[in-house]
Amino acid sequence: MMELRTENLVVGYDKNPLIKNVNLSVKSGQILTLIGPNGAGKSTILKTITKQLKILGGAVYIGKNSMSGMRDSEISQSLSMVMTERMQTELLSGRDVVASGRYPYTGKFGILSDEDWAKVDEAIALVHAQDVQNQDFRKMSDGQRQRLMLARAICQDTDILLLDEPTSYLDMGFKLDILANIRMLARDRNLAIIMSLHELDLAQKVSDTIACVKGDHIDRIGTPEEIFDGTYVQELYGVSDTSFDPVTGEVFLNPSRGTPKVFVIGGGGSGIAVYNRLQRQSIPFVAGILQENDREYQTARALATEVISQKAFYPMEEAQIAQAKKWMDQCESCICTLKTEEFGPLNEANRKLLEYATEIGKLSMS
Amino acid sequence: MKKRYTIAFTIFICALIALFLWNVGVGSVNMSLGDFFALFGKDGSDSTLYQIVWKIRLPRIAAAILLGGALSVSGFLLQSFFQNPIAGPYVLGISSGAKLVVALTMIIFLQRGLTLNSAGMVIAAFVGSLIAMGFVLLISFRVSKMSLLVVCGIMIGYICSAITDFCVTFADDSNIVNLHNWSLGSFSGMTWENVQMIVVIVAAGVIITFLLAKPIGAYQLGETYARNMGVNVKALRIGLILLSSMLSACVTAFAGPISFVGIAVPHLVKLITKTAKPIVLIPGCFLCGAVITLFCDGIARTVFAPTEISISSVTAVFLVPVVIAAMLRKQGNR
Numbered sequence: 001m002m003e004l005r006t007e008n009l010v011v012g013y014d015k016n017p018l019i020k021n022v023n024l025s026v027k028s029g030q031i032l033t034l035i036g037p038n039g040a041g042k043s044t045i046l047k048t049i050t051k052q053l054k055i056l057g058g059a060v061y062i063g064k065n066s067m068s069g070m071r072d073s074e075i076s077q078s079l080s081m082v083m084t085e086r087m088q089t090e091l092l093s094g095r096d097v098v099a100s101g102r103y104p105y106t107g108k109f110g111i112l113s114d115e116d117w118a119k120v121d122e123a124i125a126l127v128h129a130q131d132v133q134n135q136d137f138r139k140m141s142d143g144q145r146q147r148l149m150l151a152r153a154i155c156q157d158t159d160i161l162l163l164d165e166p167t168s169y170l171d172m173g174f175k176l177d178i179l180a181n182i183r184m185l186a187r188d189r190n191l192a193i194i195m196s197l198h199e200l201d202l203a204q205k206v207s208d209t210i211a212c213v214k215g216d217h218i219d220r221i222g223t224p225e226e227i228f229d230g231t232y233v234q235e236l237y238g239v240s241d242t243s244f245d246p247v248t249g250e251v252f253l254n255p256s257r258g259t260p261k262v263f264v265i266g267g268g269g270s271g272i273a274v275y276n277r278l279q280r281q282s283i284p285f286v287a288g289i290l291q292e293n294d295r296e297y298q299t300a301r302a303l304a305t306e307v308i309s310q311k312a313f314y315p316m317e318e319a320q321i322a323q324a325k326k327w328m329d330q331c332e333s334c335i336c337t338l339k340t341e342e343f344g345p346l347n348e349a350n351r352k353l354l355e356y357a358t359e360i361g362k363l364s365m366s
Numbered sequence: 367m368k369k370r371y372t373i374a375f376t377i378f379i380c381a382l383i384a385l386f387l388w389n390v391g392v393g394s395v396n397m398s399l400g401d402f403f404a405l406f407g408k409d410g411s412d413s414t415l416y417q418i419v420w421k422i423r424l425p426r427i428a429a430a431i432l433l434g435g436a437l438s439v440s441g442f443l444l445q446s447f448f449q450n451p452i453a454g455p456y457v458l459g460i461s462s463g464a465k466l467v468v469a470l471t472m473i474i475f476l477q478r479g480l481t482l483n484s485a486g487m488v489i490a491a492f493v494g495s496l497i498a499m500g501f502v503l504l505i506s507f508r509v510s511k512m513s514l515l516v517v518c519g520i521m522i523g524y525i526c527s528a529i530t531d532f533c534v535t536f537a538d539d540s541n542i543v544n545l546h547n548w549s550l551g552s553f554s555g556m557t558w559e560n561v562q563m564i565v566v567i568v569a570a571g572v573i574i575t576f577l578l579a580k581p582i583g584a585y586q587l588g589e590t591y592a593r594n595m596g597v598n599v600k601a602l603r604i605g606l607i608l609l610s611s612m613l614s615a616c617v618t619a620f621a622g623p624i625s626f627v628g629i630a631v632p633h634l635v636k637l638i639t640k641t642a643k644p645i646v647l648i649p650g651c652f653l654c655g656a657v658i659t660l661f662c663d664g665i666a667r668t669v670f671a672p673t674e675i676s677i678s679s680v681t682a683v684f685l686v687p688v689v690i691a692a693m694l695r696k697q698g699n700r
Contacts, residue, residue, distance in 0.1 A: 052590060076596030088449060088588050090642040103584055103595040109645055110580035 002063055002159035003027045004049070004079070004192050010057030011041065011048040017056050018044055019216055026192045026209070028159065031182065033203045034196040035227075036213035037237050042196040043084070045213065046164050049194070050081050062160065076104040080156035082149045082163045087137070094140065094148045095133040098124055101152040123155035124148075127181055143174030150181055154189075161185060163195035167202065175199070179206050201249025204228050212236050242302040252302030256284045260305045263288075263324070263331040263357070265350050269295045270337040279303045286327045289320050289349055316349035324353055333364040371646055374638045378653035382431070385660045389427050390419060392668050427660065429556040429564055433621050434659020435652035436568045436613040438635075439575055441628025442651045443610035446582055446644070447603065450512040451696050452689065454629030455495075455614035458515075459522030461623035463498025464491040464615050465549055466526040472545055473537045484563045484620070491619035495611035498522055503607075550676040551622035553663050560620055567616045572652055575609055578602070579644040586642065624659070625678040630685035631655045633692040658685070 005025040012018035019041045026032035034042040047053045049060055051067070060067040062078050080101065089097060101123070102116040112120070124133050127147045132140060137148070146166065153161055166182065167175045183206050185191045197203040203210060203224070210227045212219045214236055220227060227233065228246040237244070243252045262278060262285040264271050271287060275296070278285045287300040288308030300307045308324045310316050328334055334357040343351040357363040391397050395418055405416050437455065444453040444460075455461045471490040475482045482490070505518045534545055547554070575582075581602050584592040593599050617624060635650040636642055662680040669675065 050590075050594060052593065071596075072593065072598060073596035076594060079594070081594050083590050085588060085590050087591055088586070090586065091636060091640060092642065097587075100584065100587060100591070100595070103580070106580070108577070108580065110583055111645075 001028050002078075002192055003061070004160045004194060005061045006045075006049070006058065007061065008058035009045075009048065009055065009060060011044045011053065012056055013044070013053065015054075015056065019213065019218070020057070022058070022218055024194070024211055024218070024221070026160075026194050028190045028192050029186055030208040031186050031193045031195070031206055032209045032211060033207035034194070034211050034213055035198075035200060035203050035236075036219075040213040040215060042213050043164055046081075046083075046162060046194070046196060050079070050083070050162060051075070073104060076156070076158075078158050079160045079162060080153040080158040081161070082146070082153050082166055084164045084168065086145075087149065089137045092137050093134050094129065094137050094144070095120065095124065097137045097148055098133070098151045098155060101154070101156040104156065119155045119157065120151075123151040126154060126184075127151045128177075142169045143171060143177075146170060146174065146178060147181075150178060154185065158191075160192045160194070163193070165196050165198060167197065167199060175202065182206060199249075200228075200233065200244075200251075204249050242298075245298040248298075250298065252299060253279055255279070255303050255305055256282045258284045258305075260284045260286045260327065260330065261332045262286075263328045263334040263362075264300075264304075265334065265336040265338065265353055265357070266290065266296055266300070267294055267338055267347065267350060268342075270342075272296045272299050274335055274337055275299050275303045286324075286331065288324045288327070289316050289353070291316075315346070321349050321352060325356055328353070328357060328360070328362065331362065334362045335364055367641070371639055371641075374635075374650065375653065377638075378650070378657055381657045382653065382660065385657060385664065386427060386431075389430075389660060389664045390423055392664065393418070393423065394672060425556040425558050425561050426553050426663070428561045429620060430553050430660045430663045431656040432561070432564050432568045433553075433617045433624075434627060435656040436564075436571060437617045437624060437627045437659070438631035438651040438655025439572055439648060440610045440613035440617070441630075442632040442644075442647055443575065443582075443606050443613075444628070445632055446586060447606040447610070448506065448512065448515065449586070449588075450515065451633065451692055452513075452516050452629060453519075454626070455610065455617075456523070456623060456625045456627075457629055458498070458502050458519035459524075459526060460495050460498045460502070460519075460611065460614055461618050461625075462523035462526035462530070463501075464494035464618035465623050466530045467491065467494030467497065468619060469530045469533055469545060469549060473533055476537070484560050487619040488563065488567065488616055491615035492612060494526075495615040495618070496607075498526065499607055499611050548622045551624045551678045552666075552674065552676055553621050554667070554674060556620070564616060564620060567612065571609055571613045571616070572648070574605075576645075576648050578605060578609075579648055582606070582644040586644070621677070623678065624681060626681045626685035626689060627655055627659055627662075630688040630692070631658060633688055634658075 003025060006022050009022040010017045010020050011022060022045055024032060034045060036042055048055055055068060067075060099112055099120050102112055105116060106112055124130055127150050129147045129151060132144050166178050179202055182193060186193050207224055209221060210224055211221045212227060231241045233246055234241050234244050243254060256279060261283050264274055264285055264287045266287060267290060284305045286306045287304040290297050290300055290307060290309050291312055292309055293312035308320055310320055336354050390402055395415060397415060405419060441454040444455060444458060445451060468487055468490045472482050501522050502519055506515050509515055530549055581597045584595045584597045585602055589599055631651050631654050635647055635654050639646055639650055662684060663677055666677050666680045667674045
């Protein structure tokens with residue numbers, strides 16, 4: 001059992017304390033993720049833990065030992081890292097880069113033993129990078145490089161792994177791949193992992209604990225369920241309540257301003273494409289009638305000027321139909337994303353709205 | 367890969383032996399291979415030829431080998447330190463700094479009727495190297511662009527050369543003629559006493575560098591990662607500076623400033639061995655530097671014989687294309 005712990009740590013650049021009282025802890029088998037807006041100090045904290053920045057106060061403990069009392073070579077055997085700085089290499093293959101992770105274990109001249117090479121190969125296999133390992137590291141894609149950097153950290157054989165934005169610049173496939181690997185390292189290899197992430201939806205899915213860094217302090221530490229609740233995350237990042245869905249981690253743009261011009265009758269997700277198109281064309285619109293558990297409700301709430309809605313699992317009422325008709329009168333046109341046969345028996349209200357739109361001649365086909 | 371290294375080192379050693387024989391053989395008095403081996407015979411030891419070979423040619427060859435190697439290793443250290451492919455003791459102005467302090471010290475000594483011995487020369491050159499290095503470092507903290515650093519280094523070199531020329535022109539001594547020759551860079555007039563001193567300094571410098579191959583390799587990957595690998599980055603940087611200054615100071619003290627060997631040889635070795643690993647590059651640079659310098663010195667003293675041209679003129683002709691090619695290649699990789 002290993003633990004990385006910071007105790008009243010003060011971090012910052014050039015003796016200017018930026019964040020005080022950083023009390024974080026991550027144990028073997030767990031993933032601690034730092035989230036927070038750009039410039040909030042996530043990297044500053046990670047750089048202080050890796051000794052790139054001086055500790056301005058407090059302490060970092062690896063197990064029971066304070067890091068400032070440990071020698072560099074000791075630290076290198078207990079903490080490995082993948083930073084955002086690109087590794088500069090010259091004439092090195094991917095395998096050579098991974099092999100550099102064995103540095104703390106090699107002798108005077110840094111020559112790897114067969115046992116070391118076995119660990120290198122094992123790490124490469126773990127991240128599925130066998131097919132690119134002999135290419136020049138400089139000529140690889142960011143995704144391949146990041147995989148190999150992870151392999152390098154793995155074969156450094158440490159109890160603690162630290163990653164600074166491991167998924168930046170990666171495409172979706174590599175992002176998922178890297179995070180799956182990170183999860184696997186925590187679960188199967190029992191590593192204590194601390195990392196920073198910008199992708200909230202991913203942070204929510206892989207972390208055991210999330211710490212929110214906000215300007216000069218750690219604002220909140222908790223499980224993903226505790227952090228992704230209500231409007232907390234929106235406040236942390238200073239965005240409007242509707243532009244983030246804490247349940248799915250999805251983000252939305254802001255609505256178009258002005259008086260609504262289009263009324264959209266949607267439901268069941270069929271309207272999302274139209275909402276996005278109208279937002280793109282800067283056309284303000286009204287959406288309805290949606291139940292609050294409809295899968296397009298969050299998108300409509302974020303992008304529409306007004307959403308006529310009913311609580312989940314409640315039948316739609318006359319009052320809402322009347323309200324919708326009133327909006328429809330004000331709009332120039334109406335779009336319906338449901339086909340006539342798609343109105344189920346519980347969606348009578350919207351079928352009536354479609355009839356009304358046809359009646360007043362505002363139904364448009366697109 | 368291992369096979370490639372073996373081939374490269376075999377080529378270097380064969381070339382070194384061939385150039386050694388050529389350099390012993392040619393000059394104002396030419397001799398054949400047979401003559402050379404005859405010198406080791408019983409009656410060869412008092413001939414004029416023996417005197418020429420033993421007193422003039424052999425020390426010169428030994429110095430060219432050792433100093434050429436030292437210069438290349440120094441260039442490799444500077445390139446590693448600045449993580450810049452166009453760094454070298456000459457372009458960063460370090461050789462010129464050494465030259466300036468040696469010239470000043472010599473003039474002061476000559477005016478008092480003293481002669482500067484080789485140890486004094488080395489110390490003066492080392493001080494000069496460190497002063498120039500200090501300036502380069504000061505600039506490197508302020509500029510992030512490496513090309514700008516090289517430009518500043520060249521400027522420092524020009525200033526030092528200008529002051530040296532100034533002093534040499536106005537110093538009133540007949541010995542100044544020697545000083546003038548030396549300030550252009552030349553291996554002529556090398557004695558066994560000099561070579562002894564060179565062996566000690568160069569051997570110490572190169573062996574220590576070789577022992578640092580592991581941390582230098584880590585440092586090449588970037589400071590951040592080197593530190594995480596347990597390298598004491600601060601101490602290593604100081605070590606790199608002292609070693610490179612010491613090696614290039616030794617060269618400047620005995621042979622004057624020699625251009626482009628330090629900057630070009632590491633690229634040549636990388637090109638041949640297809641690796642940048644210090645454990646291969648350090649001995650590779652030493653051998654290749656020795657080969658190149660011996661070759662250039664041979665050209666310098668034979669091509670317009672009996673007039674000798676300065677060694678830097680020869681190295682520039684052969685090595686500048688290498689430097690330009692290396693720069694273009696680096697550009698292409700971006």
